[in-house]
Amino acid sequence: MKVISIIIKDLKTILSDKKAMAIILAMPLILMVILSFALKGTFMGGEIGNMSKVNIAVVKQYDKDMDVKSFDNMLKSGLLSQGIGKEAAEELRVSGADVEPEKMFLEDFLESEEVAKIIDFRIEEESRAYDLLDEGEVSAVVLLPPKFIYDMKINLLTPFRNKVNIGVLTHPDRSINGQIVQAIIEAYSDAMSSVVIGKNVLIEAAMAYELGDNGFSGMKEVMEGISNAIGNIRVNLDDIVVEGRRNISSADYYAAAMLTMFILFAAGHGGRMLLEEKDNITYQRMIIAGTPRLGILAGKFFTVFLIALLQVIVMITFSTYALKVRWGNLYPIILISVSAAFAVAGIGIAVAAATYRAGNYKMAGIFETAIIQTMALLGGSFFPIDIMPVMFRKLSVLSLNGIALKAYLKIMMGYGTADIISHIAALTGIGALFAALAVLILGGKGETADVKYNKAKTVKA
């Protein structure tokens, strides 16, 4: 009953504090709108080159010499000679030597002006590439499959068509960058398909009009068009769609980013509560009235918890209707919100207990000015974590808001509840850990209370 009374009183106190309400509720809504619109064109569009590039590792799973040899053997074999004459076969072999699929992909495509703005690549051994992906050094691994050179030469130089699957492995924590890489590779595949289709049309037309070997005489020009085709590949990042997943717009991102950042201010506000009570002598008055210290602490915990939840509800409602943000399934969103509020409440009372023990507001001040800002930066509240340097990405696990943000974004993209269980567990664990810390800090034997002119230890309530 006393805990409920404390919660009601604290909520009334905060709701009547215009400055606190401005920071807790008005500020995030304003920033949400500004950032959503200001970064609408740059968030995932062509200007992304202004930010850090996406790092990828390219793995060659083929044996280049073997593939070239196999192609030459195939040209010499009777299979192909059934359709074309000796001269045409020789012409194909000569022009085929100029067709280098590896160079096309790596130099003509990945190093093209358009793609190089977005992607930095490095050639790596397969196992090393996977390690880099796990460590967050690269956002995706592109696998050029076995027989890549052979199959591509077949596709580009002969009437036949072999299937070439360029694999893209992405890390679930860097899904945005992963989607960018997948989209770019798809754009490459589409361009190559167009070239191959053009070539096949040429050959089939020659055969239909019984042009014989003359049908292959235009092959050189077709091949020369490949570079142009690759050079003209345009990657529209706004159209990126991963199978079964939805795009994240700037409004989506910053709605979640501001939400997860500003609930930390509820913890900051909570961090001052105990010492404010002590300065007002209301803490001592509650102790004299028989309120246990842990009861007071529990009251503060649930106050911060409810304030954070209130923030979440207001921000989600506002962003849904005003910014057309699609948050995804309600149930996992509620789950994330509750666990994030729980974590915020835990941190809030830990700061409150430490601030109370210190007897001044330095601790709460440091939390509000330095720690929240650092967590916001590391957690991706200012910029998407995927485009930040690797070191920052590694440190992002230390940010409560970063964990919550990743969970919200996953649900927005269409992931299921199972995909965010680890995030929920992490947030709940953080809340429980800090709450326990707060109890340890405040729950020691006796405590300092201000008697008019001296410091004293209060009796255990």
Place this chain on the structure above:
Amino acid sequence: MTLLKVEKLYKNFGAVKAVDGISFDVKRGEVFGLLGPNGAGKSTTISVVSTLISPTDGDILYEGKSIIADPKAIRQKLGVVPQDIALYPTLTGYENLTFWGSIYGLKGSGLKKRINEISEVIGLNGRLKDRVDKYSGGMKRRLNIGAALLHMPELLIMDEPTVGIDPQSRNHILDTVLELNRQGMTIIYTSHYMEEVEFLCDRICIMDQGRIIASGSQEELVELIKGETQVNLRLDRMDKNILETLRSIKGVSRAELIQDEIAVSGENIDMALGEIISQVTGHGRRISSIDVKKPNLEAVFLHLTGKALRD
């Protein structure tokens, strides 16, 4: 009948002895005063009695049971009015009373009824819907008292409840204290205002530097300086050298500078009044006022400590 008994109470803060082995008892139904200057140890004593802090040594018995051993047993019976305003300024008076009432376990219609009764007692009926930060100092003080009365405590402890307020509010508070006492409430009242303690208290402890230097009823305390009269002189220009001269006059036992007045006391001081005036004018000073005072607690304190209560 003794309600509260303080036995050899000590409270040290490091090397500082804030309370130095005091003992006293409070009888049921009386107004008991703790009088002393700032820093005498009154608030520390009150903090220990109200179970906020634990003593270094000694015990406090409430109805014969130690509250040091079991502080929870007394808390529901205690009402404490802190020296500072212990309220929430951004909440209304009504919200404040609702909160403090619920902290003491009141709820529903019972709580509402008590708030209405208390608002009458403290004279804030009609202003309870206003935020406390809009109240005057006197109104805050009265609400501060009201918050301690909601659960109808047996023992009300009031720590300097009239500090910094206007005379009208002070009178209202003093009348309230008397009315509560008439209704049967036992009250411990601390103050450094001698007049308030004289007006309210049945028995008084005078504290200085953590010790009780005198205790008893007002009459008993004044008896300590029986026959001693005090004359307060206000001069056109103060001169400390006069003090030694005045002390040498026959019949003068004490001459002290208290703020802008010289307090001269002694048995049959009126017989020495002519000599006093003569010595002052002999020093080239003019007397702007003379005030002959009857023996009071101020004089008792001066007599016992050699300094004024206001020091």
